[in-house]
Amino acid sequence: MDLVLQLLFTGIGIGAVYALVALGFVLIFRATNVVNFAQGEFSMVAAYLMVVFSVDLGWPYWLSFLIALAGMALFGVIFNLGVYYPLRNRTYLPVIIATIGASILLSNSVLAIYGPQPQVLQGWFDTPGIQLGPVYLDSQYLLIIAVTILLVLFNFWFFEKTLLGKKLQATSQDKEMASLLGISVSTMIMITFIYSAVLGGLAGILVAPVLFVSIQMGSTIALKAFAATIIGGFGDVAGAIVGGLALGVIETFGAAYVSVPYKDGFAFLVLIAFLVFRPQGIFGERVAEKA
Amino acid sequence: MKLTRREFSAGLAAGLAAPALMRSAWAQGATIKIGMCVPVTGPAAEQGLWAQNGAKLALAAVNKAGGVLGKQVELVIEDDQTTNPGIVLAFSKLAAQSDIVAFLGSIRSTQVQAMAPDVIKVGKPVMIGGTNPDLTHSGNPWLFRFRPNDNYSGRVIADFGVNTLGKKKWAIVHSTDAFGTAGGKALTEALTKLGAPPVLDQGYANQSQDFTPVVLAVKQSGADVLGTYFTFENDLGIFARQLRQLGVNIPWVGSPSVVAVSSTKLAGPALFGTYGVADFAEDSSDAAKAFGKAYRDAYKTAPDNQSAWPYDAITILSAAINKAGSTDPNKIRDAILATQKFAGAEGEYNFDKNGDGLHGYNVVKNDKGKIVYDKHIDFND
Numbered sequence: 001m002d003l004v005l006q007l008l009f010t011g012i013g014i015g016a017v018y019a020l021v022a023l024g025f026v027l028i029f030r031a032t033n034v035v036n037f038a039q040g041e042f043s044m045v046a047a048y049l050m051v052v053f054s055v056d057l058g059w060p061y062w063l064s065f066l067i068a069l070a071g072m073a074l075f076g077v078i079f080n081l082g083v084y085y086p087l088r089n090r091t092y093l094p095v096i097i098a099t100i101g102a103s104i105l106l107s108n109s110v111l112a113i114y115g116p117q118p119q120v121l122q123g124w125f126d127t128p129g130i131q132l133g134p135v136y137l138d139s140q141y142l143l144i145i146a147v148t149i150l151l152v153l154f155n156f157w158f159f160e161k162t163l164l165g166k167k168l169q170a171t172s173q174d175k176e177m178a179s180l181l182g183i184s185v186s187t188m189i190m191i192t193f194i195y196s197a198v199l200g201g202l203a204g205i206l207v208a209p210v211l212f213v214s215i216q217m218g219s220t221i222a223l224k225a226f227a228a229t230i231i232g233g234f235g236d237v238a239g240a241i242v243g244g245l246a247l248g249v250i251e252t253f254g255a256a257y258v259s260v261p262y263k264d265g266f267a268f269l270v271l272i273a274f275l276v277f278r279p280q281g282i283f284g285e286r287v288a289e290k291a
Numbered sequence: 292m293k294l295t296r297r298e299f300s301a302g303l304a305a306g307l308a309a310p311a312l313m314r315s316a317w318a319q320g321a322t323i324k325i326g327m328c329v330p331v332t333g334p335a336a337e338q339g340l341w342a343q344n345g346a347k348l349a350l351a352a353v354n355k356a357g358g359v360l361g362k363q364v365e366l367v368i369e370d371d372q373t374t375n376p377g378i379v380l381a382f383s384k385l386a387a388q389s390d391i392v393a394f395l396g397s398i399r400s401t402q403v404q405a406m407a408p409d410v411i412k413v414g415k416p417v418m419i420g421g422t423n424p425d426l427t428h429s430g431n432p433w434l435f436r437f438r439p440n441d442n443y444s445g446r447v448i449a450d451f452g453v454n455t456l457g458k459k460k461w462a463i464v465h466s467t468d469a470f471g472t473a474g475g476k477a478l479t480e481a482l483t484k485l486g487a488p489p490v491l492d493q494g495y496a497n498q499s500q501d502f503t504p505v506v507l508a509v510k511q512s513g514a515d516v517l518g519t520y521f522t523f524e525n526d527l528g529i530f531a532r533q534l535r536q537l538g539v540n541i542p543w544v545g546s547p548s549v550v551a552v553s554s555t556k557l558a559g560p561a562l563f564g565t566y567g568v569a570d571f572a573e574d575s576s577d578a579a580k581a582f583g584k585a586y587r588d589a590y591k592t593a594p595d596n597q598s599a600w601p602y603d604a605i606t607i608l609s610a611a612i613n614k615a616g617s618t619d620p621n622k623i624r625d626a627i628l629a630t631q632k633f634a635g636a637e638g639e640y641n642f643d644k645n646g647d648g649l650h651g652y653n654v655v656k657n658d659k660g661k662i663v664y665d666k667h668i669d670f671n672d
Contacts, residue, residue: 003507003511006503006507006537007503007504007507010501010503013501014500014501017500111334115337116334116335116337117524117553118524118525118528118553118557120556120557120559128532128536129536136536136537136538138536210500210529211500211525211529212525212528212529212557214525216498220498220500221500252501252503252504255504255505256503256504256507256508260493260494260495260496260504260505260508261467261494261495261496262496263495263496263499263504264496264499
């Protein structure tokens with residue numbers, strides 16, 4: 001039982017990381033109908049910004065955190081103007097290729113500046129974790145889980161209760177109709193990219209103390225997050241969260257009880273099973289309604 | 292005077308060719324050339340620079356002492372781009388210069404493997420740092436290794452854990468890539484020979500974000516000592532931290548990554564007290580200390596194995612050519628293989644018939660973040 005609880009905590013913790021990144025995928029997909037393959041690099045860039053501000057320049061953690069997130073907002077603007085906007089009237093394919101190109105450019109630029117050695121970023125708390133009975137709770141994972149819950153609530157409030165959120169929803173459902181109603185579609189897409197970059201950045205900064213800051217950190221998480229998005233139902237916010245958590249728990253238990261080397265295999269087995277038996281994902285019907 | 296177009300072209304051609312011709316004429320007899328394939332670009336460019344530093348340091352010492360066969364030695368560097376096609380290209384460029392008498396190859400086993408067929412064709416000695424045992428055991432007479440091969444790391448880890456620490460219940464954790472699998476296998480074999488077969492042999496895939504299942508498996512196995520082969524420092528860092536968090540504090544003897552500078556930095560206190568094997572340890576011998584001092588004086592930074600093996604390679608190669616009294620490849624080969632009891636920065640070189648110069652490792656300990664030399668274990672077979 002102790003073993004199960006420990007594995008469950010770790011599974012949910014790592015699943016929450018996938019969920020945070022998956023959320024960024026979903027938001028951009030809903031707004032632009034394009035999968036952003038540079039989403040993982042958003043996390044990586046934010047983590048390196050944190051290293052620059054908090055480690056290299058020695059600024060206070062909270063200040064570095066705020067500046068890094070502000071930097072990510074700016075990054076979202078640049079990414080939108082540089083990668084999406086020039087291709088907005090083309091089909092989805094050139095845009096996807098452009099995001100892949102951006103991902104390669106970003107990781108190699110950081111490699112050129114920082115070199116291949118992973119960097120260390122301290123966590124938010126001085127205590128590494130707490131022992132609760134037989135289970136060890138890593139403080140950074142606790143924080144990640146808490147932030148994920150808060151973000152779920154925030155997203156619900158933002159998209160369902162605020163005018164801006166409703167405008168964003170309208171844009172993602174039908175751009176032509178939205179613009180007929182006086183909503184500036186390009187502004188909404190700009191806001192989506194900003195929000196998505198900040199979310200991805202938040203995920204990167206939160207996970208950096210656990211996984212270290214490296215060039216590959218974004219792409220390895222993003223691959224799982226992408227799988228989580230498909231499992232949850234592409235384009236669904238709740239789906240991304242549930243998919244991420246499920247994936248984290250499944251792969252952790254699979255590794256513990258079946259085979260450690262094939263840990264990544266379990267994640268993708270689940271993905272394949274979903275693609276075969278339920279391609280629309282767990283929350284797929286709502287997507288169908290939207291279309 | 293009026294210059295015709297033809298005269299102008301001829302003059303231009305002569306003008307362009309003259310320096311090259313003069314240089315090659317001057318070079319022909321003036322220096323002994325050694326070619327070096329090294330990453331100047333690519334992911335290992337930084338390590339490539341350290342390798343060049345080590346080689347140049349030895350070169351300066353050799354030249355100061357009168358050079359080789361009465362001539363100054365010159366290093367011809369070619370970029371291998373840290374890739375297999377890159378090193379094949381770099382080596383063929385160097386091999387085309389017939390006045391190069393010997394070469395330095397790579398510290399990466401896969402790259403040595405990539406260039407190995409061309410090495411046989413060229414038929415000149417190549418010094419290498421790659422540690423895959425097969426490189427010098429597959430009938431290629433021209434490869435000479437200046438680091439201990441991976442067979443020895445498993446044996447040293449097992450010997451140190453069983454005979455020095457007195458531990459017999461082993462858990463082995465290794466990466467499932469080529470390096471980790473071979474290392475895990477070598478360690479298992481060495482332990483079985485010592486009468487302590489491992490109670491757990493646990494593989495993991497590189498770039499895992501979480502090691503909780505691995506740590507719990509180690510915990511449940513009841514092992515009293517841990518042996519590891521980690522390929523990537525960030526994996527090692529995550530594992531080390533989770534290991535300590537989940538309360539596993541058994542002694543730990545690992546492959547070189549456990550005591551690598553970057554792992555020490557990443558994992559912090561989680562690696563305190565661990566042992567690792569290292570082919571270069573500055574305090575292991577007088578020769579290593581002397582190299583360390585010379586390197587620090589020249590480059591203002593601490594040396595490591597990336598710079599130690601090219602240093603030894605240039606030193607021993609130069610001595611071998613002097614002893615051979617000629618640049619004939621076969622005579623150089625015989626002279627290198629005859630090198631015995633040579634105190635180098637990496638250890639005492641006793642070349643065997645396969646071309647392996649070293650037969651053991653240093654064991655070093657992470658003493659509160661500082662890597663200190665513990666003991667040297669050598670094998671005679």
